[in-house]
Amino acid sequence: MRLAGLGKAYGSFTAVHPLDLTVPAGSFFALLGASGCGKTTTLRMIAGLEDPTSGAVLLGDRDVTALPPHKRPVNTVFQNYALFPHLDIYENVAFGLRRRGIKSVKKQVHEMLELVELGALARRKPHQLSGGQQQRVAVARALINHPQVLLLDEPLGALDLKLRRQMQLELKRIQTEVGITFVHVTHDQEEAMTMADTVAVMNGGRVEQLGAPADLYENPASTFVANFLGQSNLIGARITGRSGEDLLLAAGDTRIALPAARCRAASAAEGTAVLAGVRPEKITISHRDDAAGIPDGRNRVTGTVADSSFTGVSTQYLVATPGGFEVSVFEQNVERDTRLVPGAEVVLHWNPAHTFGLDAAQDIDAGTEDES
Numbered sequence: 155m156r157l158a159g160l161g162k163a164y165g166s167f168t169a170v171h172p173l174d175l176t177v178p179a180g181s182f183f184a185l186l187g188a189s190g191c192g193k194t195t196t197l198r199m200i201a202g203l204e205d206p207t208s209g210a211v212l213l214g215d216r217d218v219t220a221l222p223p224h225k226r227p228v229n230t231v232f233q234n235y236a237l238f239p240h241l242d243i244y245e246n247v248a249f250g251l252r253r254r255g256i257k258s259v260k261k262q263v264h265e266m267l268e269l270v271e272l273g274a275l276a277r278r279k280p281h282q283l284s285g286g287q288q289q290r291v292a293v294a295r296a297l298i299n300h301p302q303v304l305l306l307d308e309p310l311g312a313l314d315l316k317l318r319r320q321m322q323l324e325l326k327r328i329q330t331e332v333g334i335t336f337v338h339v340t341h342d343q344e345e346a347m348t349m350a351d352t353v354a355v356m357n358g359g360r361v362e363q364l365g366a367p368a369d370l371y372e373n374p375a376s377t378f379v380a381n382f383l384g385q386s387n388l389i390g391a392r393i394t395g396r397s398g399e400d401l402l403l404a405a406g407d408t409r410i411a412l413p414a415a416r417c418r419a420a421s422a423a424e425g426t427a428v429l430a431g432v433r434p435e436k437i438t439i440s441h442r443d444d445a446a447g448i449p450d451g452r453n454r455v456t457g458t459v460a461d462s463s464f465t466g467v468s469t470q471y472l473v474a475t476p477g478g479f480e481v482s483v484f485e486q487n488v489e490r491d492t493r494l495v496p497g498a499e500v501v502l503h504w505n506p507a508h509t510f511g512l513d514a515a516q517d518i519d520a521g522t523e524d525e526s
């Protein structure tokens with residue numbers, strides 16, 4: 155599927171800026187972004203439910219922009235599954251075939267019900283199923299039409315967390331099994347990363363960055379992506395020089411080495427302001443008494459534990475530094491250091507290779523929960 159300059163404006167408000175995007179056949183693609191960033195509008199344009207202001211939707215070599223929804227080889231699954239309440243599960247799934255005048259539906263319906271593991275519940279009515287089961291019926295009902303592309307608009311939004319996690323794996327399995335292109339819309343970054351081969355991060359009607367989940371996570375190109383996808387420490391610093399492949403930065407009294415190849419600031423010249431980024435799980439926290447044991451060559455920040463919260467798998471520390479910035483650290487609960495309580499003096503250290511550099515001319519809080 156290819157979107158070529160596909161855009162949508164409502165009057166003077168641009169909901170989706172002209173978008174160029176290629177989704178390889180058979181892949182699982184996620185559109186990720188906060189509420190209002192234009193995800194549903196994009197899906198509706200692909201489905202033909204919304205006329206674009208500009209651009210085209212192509213499936214293979216075929217331009218489908220002018221086709222009405224029912225003539226496009228595309229089906230949509232919405233958050234409110236909209237099953238027919240008076241029909242049983244079997245008839246809900248058979249619906250698309252019957253509407254097209256197909257008489258012998260039995261084999262196909264059974265195959266679909268097996269695919270979503272609901273064969274035993276074929277004669278139940280929708281209200282006799284759980285939310286997750288109903289969602290699987292909605293998927294079966296859409297897939298039985300053999301669409302080229304299946305669009306899913308926050309299909310798991312109504313489910314509780316545990317069921318949502320289960321359904322993410324289930325949908326991924328179904329997609330792998332049928333090999334149909336899935337375009338999945340979600341505001342949940344973990345969901346997008348778990349399921350998709352490729353994630354497009356949307357912000358304000360634009361795709362900010364697109365890539366494989368691990369690549370986006372490790373190499374965010376903007377503060378928005380760094381903060382929206384997981385968490386990042388972003389430290390305001392200046393370039394003071396260079397040592398081999400690394401740029402040397404200063405943030406107050408703190409010295410930070412940053413691989414030059416990972417710096418996305420406009421310039422690598424001395425004096426340039428950059429944001430030095432590092433993910434909380436890449437950092438090790440050591441009590442100050444153990445500082446002598448920290449190997450040479452690591453980036454180091456000294457500070458005081460301001461807060462610690464135990465979350466089971468890990469403990470999350472917030473460390474205040476003399477430079478005025480705070481650093482968040484996730485430490486796996488293997489051997490917990492009981493000295494690391496609020497007020498403890500610590501040294502944080504990490505492999506310089508895990509540092510990324512962002513242009514400082516951006517909102518440092520973009521994509522965070524308390525972004526104003």
Ligand SMILES: Nc1ncnc2c1ncn2[C@@H]1O[C@H](COP(=O)(O)OP(=O)(O)O)[C@@H](O)[C@H]1O
Binds near residue numbers: 164169188189192195
């Ligand atoms: N019919 C419409 N008229 C005017 N504005 C709209 C309309 N539909 C959506 N919008 C606006 O377009 C933006 C994107 O909406 P939408 O695509 O639904 O976002 P998302 O699905 O990412 O939450 C929002 O600001 C929304 O208010």
Ligand SMILES: [Mg+2]
Binds near residue numbers: 193194195
């Ligand atoms: Mg939406």
